[in-house]
Amino acid sequence: xxxxLYYWPExxxxxxxxxxxxxxGGADYIDxxxxxxxxxxxxxxxxxxxxxxxxYPPLAPPFLKAGKEVISHVAGILLYLxxxxxxxxxxxxxxxxxxxxxxxxxxxxAEAHDVHHPLGPExxxxxxxxxxxxxxxxxxxxxxxxxxxxFECIIDKNPDSSMYxxxxxxxxxxxxxxHMVQGLRYAFPNAMAALESEIxxxxxxxxxxxxxxxxSEYLASERRLPFSEKGLFRHYPILDQ
Amino acid sequence: xxxxLYYWPExxxxxxxxxxxxxxGGADYIDxxxxxxxxxxxxxxxxxxxxxxxxYPPLAPPFLKAGKEVISHVAGILLYLxxxxxxxxxxxxxxxxxxxxxxxxxxxxAEAHDVHHPLGPExxxxxxxxxxxxxxxxxxxxxxxxxxxxFECIIDKNPDSSMYxxxxxxxxxxxxxxHMVQGLRYAFPNAMAALESEIxxxxxxxxxxxxxxxxSEYLASERRLPFSEKGLFRHYPILDQ
Numbered sequence: 297x298x299x300x301l302y303y304w305p306e307x308x309x310x311x312x313x314x315x316x317x318x319x320x321g322g323a324d325y326i327d328x329x330x331x332x333x334x335x336x337x338x339x340x341x342x343x344x345x346x347x348x349x350x351x352y353p354p355l356a357p358p359f360l361k362a363g364k365e366v367i368s369h370v371a372g373i374l375l376y377l378x379x380x381x382x383x384x385x386x387x388x389x390x391x392x393x394x395x396x397x398x399x400x401x402x403x404x405x406a407e408a409h410d411v412h413h414p415l416g417p418e419x420x421x422x423x424x425x426x427x428x429x430x431x432x433x434x435x436x437x438x439x440x441x442x443x444x445x446x447f448e449c450i451i452d453k454n455p456d457s458s459m460y461x462x463x464x465x466x467x468x469x470x471x472x473x474x475h476m477v478q479g480l481r482y483a484f485p486n487a488m489a490a491l492e493s494e495i496x497x498x499x500x501x502x503x504x505x506x507x508x509x510x511x512s513e514y515l516a517s518e519r520r521l522p523f524s525e526k527g528l529f530r531h532y533p534i535l536d537q
Numbered sequence: 538x539x540x541x542l543y544y545w546p547e548x549x550x551x552x553x554x555x556x557x558x559x560x561x562g563g564a565d566y567i568d569x570x571x572x573x574x575x576x577x578x579x580x581x582x583x584x585x586x587x588x589x590x591x592x593y594p595p596l597a598p599p600f601l602k603a604g605k606e607v608i609s610h611v612a613g614i615l616l617y618l619x620x621x622x623x624x625x626x627x628x629x630x631x632x633x634x635x636x637x638x639x640x641x642x643x644x645x646x647a648e649a650h651d652v653h654h655p656l657g658p659e660x661x662x663x664x665x666x667x668x669x670x671x672x673x674x675x676x677x678x679x680x681x682x683x684x685x686x687x688f689e690c691i692i693d694k695n696p697d698s699s700m701y702x703x704x705x706x707x708x709x710x711x712x713x714x715x716h717m718v719q720g721l722r723y724a725f726p727n728a729m730a731a732l733e734s735e736i737x738x739x740x741x742x743x744x745x746x747x748x749x750x751x752x753s754e755y756l757a758s759e760r761r762l763p764f765s766e767k768g769l770f771r772h773y774p775i776l777d778q
Binding site for chain 2: 347351352372392400427450
């Protein structure tokens with residue numbers, strides 16, 4: 297099975313949570329938006345969203361095409377992919393628990409995005425910078441520690457492991473948490489530097505993922521797209537005071 | 538099986554999406570936060586969140602206890618419940634599609650909430666009212682029509698039905714869309730009055746759900762909690778110009 301990941305080109309964005317799972321699972325896949333192969337590229341992404349290709353159009357990328365199936369939203373795609381890529385225990389109880397955690401990461405991602413777009417995605421950052429500064433203060437003081445302390449607690453309480461979030465082995469949720477650390481270090485280096493000593497298990501998990509052969513090879517490849525101020529995690533120094 | 542729904546008392550909130558499924562599915566359940574039975578009530582909710590009851594604490598309500606399983610987040614709970622309550626086709630393809638739509642509703646809910654709390658949930662509305670007015674303008678002009686037009690399109694394209702979102706019969710996603718109409722009519726009566734003629738299939742689905750015997754009986758009961766300015770959908774006239 298060759299999976300097709302549909303996402304905007306040139307940014308890691310929400311697509312990165314899917315790429316990390318595909319890479320760590322050793323999957324055969326094509327990153328459609330970034331492909332120069334005939335029939336792929338950004339038009340292939342937009343034609344699925346505008347409904348010309350399907351009776352079941354997603355509202356937005358990312359979505360995954362797996363044979364005839366089309367599945368959208370990060371948490372939905374990972375729910376589908378993880379058992380197939382051996383990135384979650386076969387036991388359904390673990391799968392529901394992992395999905396619950398991934399949905400918490402969904403909320404965390406939305407808040408990390410909304411820091412720079414508190415009035416909505418239709419307006420440029422420059423047109424809402426005053427509000428973003430106020431929202432960033434609350435994000436750094438309250439929301440950022442709340443989410444990371446929660447995941448620290450989840451690793452700490454995991455009866456099956458002292459390293460991972462779910463079960464005895466690496467799961468896709470670990471990869472997503474790894475990416476939250478990566479993205480938030482990029483966007484808020486000062487805030488993260490001040491917080492990291494409080495979340496040693498989260499950081500140890502991050503470092504462990506970083507050292508995984510398939511992941512370190514991916515991160516060094518051209519398939520890994522750089523963070524930028526066009527993406528989900530944006531570094532605006534004025535928001536990271 | 539007696540399901541236990543854990544959610545904050547006195548408000549419909551995010552718990553309402555679960556209540557509607559439990560009611561439409563004819564399930565035996567207890568609304569723990571609102572119960573006066575011994576061992577229930579708000580303390581039972583908070584003890585699960587603070588981790589004293591479990592190694593697998595949710596970050597926040599709602600969560601569902603089903604025997605030994607604890608499942609959190611609206612979309613995760615509905616994914617689990619719907620096949621058991623016959624609120625989705627048994628075919629996995631339909632279940633993934635319904636879950637994708639429910640995750641789009643998750644995003645819609647988050648935006649409907651953030652209109653009145655654009656700087657974050659830690660601050661009172663009164664302390665962010667100026668920003669809320671700016672965000673509400675964007676929500677009403679762009680986001681509200683975007684989401685509802687999308688769901689109108691999904692009903693329109695459904696090859697199996699001219700009434701429902703997924704498949705031939707009512708599914709849990711229909712119930713959630715019904716509640717979006719109810720909540721947004723409460724919060725933004727002017728904006729909804731202006732929009733509704735553009736989304737006739739969404740409104741027809743809403744009216745159909747309203748007339749279902751189990752739902753109309755529920756809505757007339759004391760189990761149905763009223764909307765208020767403590768909840769997810771809030772009516773502040775200044776935001777609905």
